[in-house]
C-alpha cells in the first residue's frame with residue numbers, strides 16, 4: 296500500500312500540476328480554511344494527548360501555522376518567479392537566472408511535542424515550493440495524529456498530500472522508499488536512522504533536532520523580567536520544547552535573588568498547587584515520564600520535584616548545582632526540570648557549555664552589550680535571543696534550525712520555500728553573437744588566457 300502511495304505521488308508530481316503556482320495557492324488556502332474550521336477540535340485533541348492548555352495550542356501551534364500560511368500566501372507568486380542575477384563577460388551577451396524547482400516527492404516525519412506546528416509548518420513550506428508530501432505524524436500524540444489525518448484527507452487528493460499514521464515500523468517502511476527530500480523533526484538518535492536511510496538514495500534531508508540549550512543570566516540582568524520570561528519558556532508545554540532553556544548558568548552574585556524570582560514567578564503563573572492549574576500540561580508518554588522522574592534521583596531540589604504517576608504530572612522543578620556527570624545533565628532534559636548552575640568567570644561558562652555538543656538554542660540575559668556579543672560569537676548554536684527565550688521562532692524572517700548535533704538545515708517563511716526548492720541555474724543566450732575566443736584550435740596567446748579570470 297505504501298509503495299502504491301509513493302508511486303501515485305510520483306506520477307502526480309510528474310503530471311506537472313504542482314509546478315503551477317496558482318494550484319499551490321489554491322490548496323494552501325484550502326488548508327488555511329480547514330485549520331480555522333478545525334482549530335477547536337485540534338485544541339481538544341492536544342488536550343486529550345497531554346493536557347496541553349488551549350491557550351498554548353493556539354499560541355504555539357495553530358496560530359503560528361496560520362500566520363506562516365498567511366505570510367507565504369502573500370509572497371509566493373513573487374518567490375516562485377525565476378530570479379534574474381548579474382551576467383559575466385564570459386557569456387556576453389546573456390541573461391542569467393535562478394529557477395526555483397520543487398524537489399518532487401517529499402516525506403515529513405514529525406514528533407509529538409508540537410504535533411501540529413512541526414507537521415504543518417514543514418508541510419506548508421513543501422507545498423509552497425511545489426512538492427508532493429507524505430506526512431508521518433507521531434504515534435505518541437494519537438489524537439492529534441488522527442485530526443491531522445482527517446484534515447489532510449479532507450483537503451488534498453491522496454496523490455498530492457497524504458498522511459500515513461503509525462509508529463516506528465511505519466516510519467521505517469516509509470524510509471525504505473525513495474524520496475526526493477526528507478524533512479525530519481525529532482531526536483538525534485532517530486535522525487541518524489533517517490540520515491542513513493536517506494543516504495541510500497542520496498536524498499537531501501533537513502534534520503530538526505534538539506540539544507542542551509544554555510541560558511545565561513549574568514549579574515547585570517533584569518532579574519524579575521528574566522525570571523518571568525524563563526519560567527514561561529521553560530514550563531510551557533511542561534518543558535517539552537526543543538528550544539526551551541535546558542539549564543541555567545547564573546552569576547554567583549545574583550543566584551539567590553534569581554532563584555527567589557523564579558519561585559515567585561512559578562507561583563504567580565500556576566498557583567500554589569500547580570497540578571490543579573489548567574495552564575500546565577502533562578508529560579506526553581509513560582516512558583518519557585519515567586525517564587524524567589529517574590533524572591530527579593540524587594538531585595538537590597530547590598522547588599517542585601513532585602510527580603504523579605497516574606496523571607504523568609511533573610511539577611515545575613528547580614535543581615541546585617547538579618553535577619555535569621549526573622543523569623540529569625547527560626542529555627537534553629525535555630521536561631519541566633530546570634537545573635541552576637552558578638558561575639563566577641566566563642571560563643566557568645565555557646567549561647560547562649563546551650561539555651556539550653552545539654545546542655539548538657542559547658539565551659543570554661544581560662544588560663552588558665560586550666558580554667552579550669562575546670557569548671553570541673563565542674559559541675556555536677542554532678539560534679537564540681538576548682534577554683528572552685524561545686521567541687526566535689516567532690519571526691518568519693529568521694531561519695529556524697540547528698547546527699552540529701542539533702540538526703541540518705533551517706526553515707520558516709522564505710527559508711522554507713528555499714529549503715524545499717532546488718535552485719536551478721539557467722543562462723539564456725542569443726545566437727547573433729558568438730565570440731570565438733574559447734574555441735579550438737586555441738589561438739589566444741597564453742599571456743592573455745591568464746587573464747580569463749576577469750571574464751568569469
Ligand code: NAD
Nearest residue numbers: 405406407432433462463466467481482485503504505537
Ligand atoms: P523521536 O525521534 O523519537 O520521534 C520522531 C519521529 O520519528 C516520530 O514520528 C516517530 O514515530 C519516528 N521514529 C521513532 N523511532 C523511529 C525509528 N527507529 N525509525 C524511524 N522512525 C522513528 O522524537 P520525539 O520523541 O517524537 O521528539 C522529541 C525530540 O524531538 C527531542 O529530542 C526534541 O528536541 C526534538 N525536537 C526538535 C525540534 C526542532 O524543531 N528542532 C522540535 C521538536 C522536537
